[in-house]
Amino acid sequence: FERTDNLRLRLAPWDIGEPNLKNGNCVVLKIGRNGPAWYIDDCMKRKPIVCRLTNEEPMSMVPQTVRCPDGKEDWILGETHCYHLVSNISMFSSGFKADHDCFKVSIKVF
Structure with a gap:
């Protein structure tokens, strides 16, 4: 997996019961009590994101x-x-x- 800004991605373990394709086919990082973990979710579902302002043109x-x-x-x-x-x-x-x-x-x- 890679980030949209091409910075190195830190790996985390799958969450308990994951990967579960019944939930969708997008991989999402969740921060829980035990730290970060990957889980599968619906790609069309809204998710929180972190944005940073930049003067650069957005990626097409x-x-x-x-x-x-x-x-x-x-x-x-x-x-x-x-x-x-x-x-x-x-x-x-x-x-x-x-x-x-x-x-x-x-x-x-x-």
């Missing part, structure tokens, strides 16, 4: 050129790629098995 919106495959509505659309997030703990894997599992998912797309 870049039209989206990437499209996720048909039938993959649960995938997350990124700037240059589509991402499949596994939220079922029984399907979690790591290392070479994770690479293999990702390959199997992507090969079914094309």
